[in-house]
Amino acid sequence: MRNIYLIARREFLSYVATWGFWLSLASVPLFMAVGFGFLAFLENSQPTRHYVLVDESGGDLERAILNGISAQPAALREEVLEQASELITLPPQAQQMLESSLGSMFADDGYERVNPGSTDLESLRPYLTGEANIETPAGPQPLFAAIYLRGSVDDGIEIEYWSANVTDDGLKGLIERALAAHMRSTRLLEEGVSSEVLAAADALRPVVRELNPEREGGSAEITLADRLPVIVGLAVGFVLWIIIFSVVNMLLTAMIEEKGNKVLEMMLASTRHHEILVGKLLGVAAVSATLLLFWTFLGSSGPLLISQFIPSADVPVNDITSAVLDPALLLPALGYFIIGYLMYGAIFLAIGSLCETLQDAQTLMSPLMLVMMAPMLIMMVAADAPDSAVVSIASWVPVWTPFIMLARLPHDPPMIELIGTTAVMLVTAVVVIWGSGVLFRMGSLNQANQETIKGWFSFGKKS
Amino acid sequence: MPETILELANVTKTFKGKTAVNDVSFSVKRGQITGFLGPNGAGKTTSLRMSLGILTPDRGKVTLFGSKPGAKALDRVGFLPEERGIYRRMKVIDVIVFFARLKGVEAGEAKKRGLKMLDEFELLHAAEQPVKTLSKGMAQKVQIISTLVHQPEFIILDEPFSGLDPVNQKSLERIVRAQADAGRTILFSTHVMEHAERLCDKILLIANGTKIFDGSVKQALGEVPRRIFLETVSEHDLVALLDAYGDVRRDEGGEAGVRCWSLDLAPEADAQDVLKACVDAGVKLTRFEPVRAHLHDAFVHLVENAGQTIEETADA
Numbered sequence: 139m140r141n142i143y144l145i146a147r148r149e150f151l152s153y154v155a156t157w158g159f160w161l162s163l164a165s166v167p168l169f170m171a172v173g174f175g176f177l178a179f180l181e182n183s184q185p186t187r188h189y190v191l192v193d194e195s196g197g198d199l200e201r202a203i204l205n206g207i208s209a210q211p212a213a214l215r216e217e218v219l220e221q222a223s224e225l226i227t228l229p230p231q232a233q234q235m236l237e238s239s240l241g242s243m244f245a246d247d248g249y250e251r252v253n254p255g256s257t258d259l260e261s262l263r264p265y266l267t268g269e270a271n272i273e274t275p276a277g278p279q280p281l282f283a284a285i286y287l288r289g290s291v292d293d294g295i296e297i298e299y300w301s302a303n304v305t306d307d308g309l310k311g312l313i314e315r316a317l318a319a320h321m322r323s324t325r326l327l328e329e330g331v332s333s334e335v336l337a338a339a340d341a342l343r344p345v346v347r348e349l350n351p352e353r354e355g356g357s358a359e360i361t362l363a364d365r366l367p368v369i370v371g372l373a374v375g376f377v378l379w380i381i382i383f384s385v386v387n388m389l390l391t392a393m394i395e396e397k398g399n400k401v402l403e404m405m406l407a408s409t410r411h412h413e414i415l416v417g418k419l420l421g422v423a424a425v426s427a428t429l430l431l432f433w434t435f436l437g438s439s440g441p442l443l444i445s446q447f448i449p450s451a452d453v454p455v456n457d458i459t460s461a462v463l464d465p466a467l468l469l470p471a472l473g474y475f476i477i478g479y480l481m482y483g484a485i486f487l488a489i490g491s492l493c494e495t496l497q498d499a500q501t502l503m504s505p506l507m508l509v510m511m512a513p514m515l516i517m518m519v520a521a522d523a524p525d526s527a528v529v530s531i532a533s534w535v536p537v538w539t540p541f542i543m544l545a546r547l548p549h550d551p552p553m554i555e556l557i558g559t560t561a562v563m564l565v566t567a568v569v570v571i572w573g574s575g576v577l578f579r580m581g582s583l584n585q586a587n588q589e590t591i592k593g594w595f596s597f598g599k600k601s
Numbered sequence: 602m603p604e605t606i607l608e609l610a611n612v613t614k615t616f617k618g619k620t621a622v623n624d625v626s627f628s629v630k631r632g633q634i635t636g637f638l639g640p641n642g643a644g645k646t647t648s649l650r651m652s653l654g655i656l657t658p659d660r661g662k663v664t665l666f667g668s669k670p671g672a673k674a675l676d677r678v679g680f681l682p683e684e685r686g687i688y689r690r691m692k693v694i695d696v697i698v699f700f701a702r703l704k705g706v707e708a709g710e711a712k713k714r715g716l717k718m719l720d721e722f723e724l725l726h727a728a729e730q731p732v733k734t735l736s737k738g739m740a741q742k743v744q745i746i747s748t749l750v751h752q753p754e755f756i757i758l759d760e761p762f763s764g765l766d767p768v769n770q771k772s773l774e775r776i777v778r779a780q781a782d783a784g785r786t787i788l789f790s791t792h793v794m795e796h797a798e799r800l801c802d803k804i805l806l807i808a809n810g811t812k813i814f815d816g817s818v819k820q821a822l823g824e825v826p827r828r829i830f831l832e833t834v835s836e837h838d839l840v841a842l843l844d845a846y847g848d849v850r851r852d853e854g855g856e857a858g859v860r861c862w863s864l865d866l867a868p869e870a871d872a873q874d875v876l877k878a879c880v881d882a883g884v885k886l887t888r889f890e891p892v893r894a895h896l897h898d899a900f901v902h903l904v905e906n907a908g909q910t911i912e913e914t915a916d917a
Binding site for chain 2: 140141144145150297396399401403404405406407408409410432583585
């Protein structure tokens with residue numbers, strides 16, 4: 139035990155002393171803080187797209203489009219605000235700030251109509267292909283698109299949309315939606331519907347009440363408190379994946395370095411293989427636990443801090459805190475973390491003990507990386523369809539169980555799956571740790587290397 | 602009778618069908634310096650690893666301090682492996698304290714001893730430096746300090762002189778001698794005979810995984826025929842004249858009119874009798890040079906003989 143403690147302590151201190159650890163610690167809150175600003179920055183940094191609109195039908199369509207284009211961003215803005223208000227009730231000042239920033243994001247969607255003088259396609263072609271620039275108040279700019287509107291034979295509308303950019307179809311969509319609304323209104327007006335009725339019909343919105351059939355009466359209504367466990371479960375699954383993925387890589391690189399520096403030989407003179415293996419796993423587990431505790435602390439105290447600094451914000455502190463600290467999620471998360479970490483950690487340590495350099499390790503790492511990436515994708519599916527067959531089957535793959543089951547836990551998966559997947563995972567963990575211990579022993583004494591592993595998978599092949 | 606520190610009894614170890622150590626038995630007594638000699642790949646490192654319980658023998662028994670090698674026994678041993686390294690980013694003193702603590706020394710005491718030993722090894726100035734800033738020779742000294750800092754009763758050094766320059770080799774010899782003078786038992790493997798000849802009370806010779814000699818340096822030298830080089834300017838046939846004293850050969854070379862001979866003395870023969878026989882027969886000698894055998898000769902002789910024996914056994 140003494141040696142395990144000393145090795146674990148040395149490992150922990152050696153990682154904590156690195157820049158990588160502090161970057162990892164700061165990464166999640168940093169990415170969260172920077173993320174929103176970065177998205178807004180990306181949105182605002184889009185160049186203004188200049189387009190020419192030629193209405194060959196007499197001008198009605200042009201007006202409809204211009205009205206529609208200016209109305210649609212407002213509708214989008216309303217939609218985003220509505221979704222935000224479902225999650226959090228902001229004080230008036232914060233609400234204004236959000237509206238203002240959303241207003242600038244959706245102002246005109248970055249499209250500006252220009253009038254270059256000539257409207258026939260042949261004279262516009264050089265501008266569309268980038269051979270020439272049009273004059274704008276901001277100086278010479280490329281022409282993004284030329285749109286020709288004309289009536290078709292069957293009383294419909296035909297749009298000719300000319301653009302060298304085949305991927306950005308935002309403007310085309312705006313025009314399509316604006317004209318569809320215009321055609322609908324025109325037809326209804328022609329059929330005798332008054333403009334007042336039409337406006338009133340457009341303003342109609344259903345009142346949606348989401349209810350949980352497992353509850354009755356007033357308590358059946360689904361609130362944020364009901365959604366939070368699902369969000370938190372998914373978030374914890376992702377965080378777990380990120381932590382395990384980061385720290386097992388730390389284990390691997392440190393192990394390879396020790397093997398290359400021949401430190402392992404010196405260690406073997408003082409202690410036993412299993413003590414080195416367990417000590418290293420525990421040391422790095424302490425690093426992961428530090429990260430996990432810090433992020434959990436942030437996750438649970440963040441809403442509290444917001445409510446302290448912005449008292450008028452109606453942040454559901456209790457709901458968020460109880461969702462994060464819910465023992466029904468926290469305890470399984472802890473268990474899944476320990477088992478998942480031990481499985482992957484032992485495998486990576488064994489790989490490290492077989493390799494002298496990172497290049498050696500890459501051959502063995504590639505298939506393992508694919509295995510590790512899969513649960514990330516499956517968790518995304520589990521977010522929307524936790525009962526899908528793919529998610530259900532993937533839960534039984536023991537190296538994926540910790541992540542996928544965490545995402546599924548708030549959806550109350552069948553008890554048989556819960557117990558069964560956990561049992562399979564535990565048995566696999568024991569086998570994997572034992573096998574990794576054997577490999578680690580062989581690798582550290584140079585009795586096996588990456589070629590040995592390759593040899594196992596090349597049976598039947600003759601050299 | 603001195604206490605037996607380490608005993609290997611009929612130990613065999615095989616890797617992937619290849620026998621690395623074959624039915625080897627030997628013991629190391631308290632207070633002795635034992636040299637474990639053998640060519641590269643002879644099975645020395647495997648034997649040492651089995652001695653410490655790092656490897657388990659397929660057959661036979663290993664006893665360290667009277668019992669199976671375990672954690673407690675390991676605390677009383679200082680082992681410097683052949684392939685050795687230390688944490689490059691750690692400070693020198695921290696490395697020494699870490700290895701001392703693995704051997705059960707308290708942190709404060711470990712630091713005190715570490716600093717004292719660094720001073721003795723003229724490395725005190727580097728105590729707070731990261732290991733990666735040290736030269737190779739300095740780093741090897743830190744490895745040796747890490748091996749000795751817990752004041753082990755039994756020191757095992759696997760090829761300790763490899764990679765050291767002559768000055769540091771001399772320095773390491775002094776350290777080994779000082780540890781022996783302090784009452785420590787030492788077992789070291791090497792294939793450089795000069796060190797073994799100067800340091801060892803006893804040598805073990807192993808080749809192809811089989812023990813071929815176990816005894817004192819004097820006994821090992823006794824295994825090599827003593828040789829006399831002679832040069833004559835007379836017409837005498839020394840093969841016939843000196844046949845009773847051993848195996849005489851006519852050698853190539855020599856100046857014009859000078860004939861060169863060599864005589865491997867028979868075990869009971871004496872060089873003085875050979876000289877007398879030459880003088881009595883009127884041989885005109887221009888050179889009569891009895892050569893003192895070295896451990897290197899004994900090593901080569903014993904390994905070659907063992908090779909023949911192994912081949913004969915295989916043929917049979």
